[in-house]
Amino acid sequence: METEEQLMSPFLKISNAQIVTPNGIYPNGTLIAENGKIKAIENGPADFACDNEIDAGGNILCPGFIDIHVHGGGGFDFMDNSVDAYLKIAQMHARFGTTAMAPTSLSSSFSDLEKTLQCYESASKLNRKGAEFIGFHIEGPYVSMEQKGAQNPLYIKDPDPAEYRDIIERFPFVKRWSAAPELSGAMDFGKYLKSKNVLPAIAHTDATFEDVIEAFDNGFTHVTHFYSCMSTVFRKDAYRYAGSVEATYFLDNMTVEIIADGIHLPPALLKLVCKLKGYDNIALITDAMRAAGLPPGESYLGTLDDNFKVIVEDDVAKLPDRSAFAGSVVTCDKLVKNMVKLAEVPLVEAIKMMTINPAKIMGADEQKGSLTVGKDADLVLMTDDFNVLQTIVKGQTIYKA
Numbered sequence: 001m002e003t004e005e006q007l008m009s010p011f012l013k014i015s016n017a018q019i020v021t022p023n024g025i026y027p028n029g030t031l032i033a034e035n036g037k038i039k040a041i042e043n044g045p046a047d048f049a050c051d052n053e054i055d056a057g058g059n060i061l062c063p064g065f066i067d068i069h070v071h072g073g074g075g076f077d078f079m080d081n082s083v084d085a086y087l088k089i090a091q092m093h094a095r096f097g098t099t100a101m102a103p104t105s106l107s108s109s110f111s112d113l114e115k116t117l118q119c120y121e122s123a124s125k126l127n128r129k130g131a132e133f134i135g136f137h138i139e140g141p142y143v144s145m146e147q148k149g150a151q152n153p154l155y156i157k158d159p160d161p162a163e164y165r166d167i168i169e170r171f172p173f174v175k176r177w178s179a180a181p182e183l184s185g186a187m188d189f190g191k192y193l194k195s196k197n198v199l200p201a202i203a204h205t206d207a208t209f210e211d212v213i214e215a216f217d218n219g220f221t222h223v224t225h226f227y228s229c230m231s232t233v234f235r236k237d238a239y240r241y242a243g244s245v246e247a248t249y250f251l252d253n254m255t256v257e258i259i260a261d262g263i264h265l266p267p268a269l270l271k272l273v274c275k276l277k278g279y280d281n282i283a284l285i286t287d288a289m290r291a292a293g294l295p296p297g298e299s300y301l302g303t304l305d306d307n308f309k310v311i312v313e314d315d316v317a318k319l320p321d322r323s324a325f326a327g328s329v330v331t332c333d334k335l336v337k338n339m340v341k342l343a344e345v346p347l348v349e350a351i352k353m354m355t356i357n358p359a360k361i362m363g364a365d366e367q368k369g370s371l372t373v374g375k376d377a378d379l380v381l382m383t384d385d386f387n388v389l390q391t392i393v394k395g396q397t398i399y400k401a
Contacts, residue, residue: 009052010035012377012395015045017056020063020351021371031061033377036394041371056381059389060347063355063370064099064378065332068176068362069137069224069257069285071104071301073292073331078103079303081115086123090130092293093286094399096331097388098131099378100359100368102176104287106302107140107155110163117171124173129398132378134364135175138167139224142179142189143204149229150301150319150326151204152308159189168196175362178203178224181215194219199361204229205244212247216254222361223248225287226256226273228264228325249276255361257283260338261330263316270343279349283358284335289317289327301326337386 012033019029021041030046032039040046071077074092076085086103093101105116117136124133141155142164148156159179168174176199179186190200202215203224208231212220223230223244231243248254256277258265264287265273273282286292291299291312299317301308310317310326317326332354339350359369367376379392391399 009050010395011050011052012392013046013048013050013053014056014061014379014381015053016058017061017381018058019061019371020348022356025348028058029061031371031377031379033395036377036396038371038373038375038377040373054381054390060382060384061371062351062380062382064368064380064391064393065097065336065354066134066358066362066364066369067093067098067101067131067286067288067332068283068358069104069139070101070288071106071327072290073288075290075294077290077302078119079105079108079112079116081112081119081303083119083123083126086119086133087127087130090127090133091398092130093288093331094130094391094393095293095388096333097380097382097391098332099380099391099393100134100364101131102135102137102362103133104137104139107143107151108303108306109155112303112305113138113167117167117174120173121171131398132393134368135362136171136173137176137178138174139178139203142183142186144180144182144206146206147180147204147229147231149204149324150308150310152302152306158183159185161185161188161192164189165192168193168198174198176201176222180205180207181220182207182211187214187218190215190219197363199363202244202248206231207244207247209242209244209247209250212244213251216247216251221254223254223256225264225285226258227269228259253281255281255283255357257285257358257361259287259328259330260284260335260343261316261328262338262342263314264325264328267342270339274343274345279345279352280357282353283361284332284339284350284353285358286330286332286335287328288330291317292329292331294329333382333386333388340386
């Protein structure tokens with residue numbers, strides 16, 4: 001274990017590592033950080049002495065994992081509306097290599113959303129031992145009733161300008177809002193978000209091909225949990241029409257996120273998404289709910305008051321009638337492993353989907369997402385079998401196996 005002096009040292013040196021850089025893998029590399037920033041990366045040993053040195057033992061050193069869609073874990077949900085829940089979720093996911101995350105809400109009452117956002121603000125100031133918060137992601141309540149999935153139908157509605165303008169003005173750390181673009185008022189909603197540098201994303205949608213094309217032109221450049229709760233080819237009378245899935249493939253610059261747990265998307269679909277969208281347009285997300293990191297059994301989504309029950313079995317959360325999935329219980333390390341093992345993606349590309357791609361989508365790529373001199377020293381040390389050994393945020397160890 002590191003001493004207290006090492007943990008507080010302004011310098012960090014990691015040697016004898018397989019370092020995953022934007023230029024490929026350095027097989028016996030050395031990384032040096034100073035005051036939480038990457039100072040140097042060498043393709044070999046480096047003549048630099050400091051009190052805080054880690055021998056990586058030939059293991060993989062890569063950028064910290066960035067989860068831009070996560071609801072909870074370890075028995076807690078961000079919509080528990082407590083600072084303690086935020087901190088516990090951040091600590092739990094750090095055990096699996098997450099160094100940055102975008103806490104995510106579910107469709108709820110306006111007052112509950114307000115409380116959740118207030119907790120984000122308070123928790124961000126206290127979060128020292130878990131994955132860093134890099135902006136809030138609101139999912140719903142402006143979604144399709146036909147594609148609601150596990151969103152609570154009590155709160156689903158069309159975009160309300162007075163409501164969403166108030167939220168964006170009061171809580172500038174909201175960086176993304178997922179909604180269905182076919183709803184009345186959705187285009188004005190998208191244009192407003194874009195004007196405020198907030199990402200409008202397509203989610204829980206029954207949109208047609210044409211709806212999505214129009215939405216893309218109005219700022220909806222990202223698709224939330226691609227394939228989950230989305231329209232695809234449908235028949236009306238004798239005629240076939242293309243849906244949101246087809247439009248997403250058609251738009252070359254539309255980015256997508258996928259729940260690569262091997263269940264929400266089986267291996268065949270993981271491979272298809274990679275083939276048609278390309279590695280640079282894909283982010284991996286957990287979409288993890290409160291049961292992530294816990295044994296199978298009964299759990300629930302969203303606020304404690306709603307008590308929206310789900311069942312966790314077969315490594316996934318389901319609605320009680322098993323008619324739909326209700327979020328995942330996967331962690332970031334498993335996402336990378338599944339892309340390599342199930343989708344047959346090269347390691348460097350799989351890591352890109354868990355690091356620099358989500359950083360770009362969230363507008364955080366100048367500080368995070370790759371092992372580049374000047375960026376935050378957010379690091380994951382893991383074995384060739386994807387077991388996380390150490391998680392480091394801004395040069396400080398927040399988890400060690």
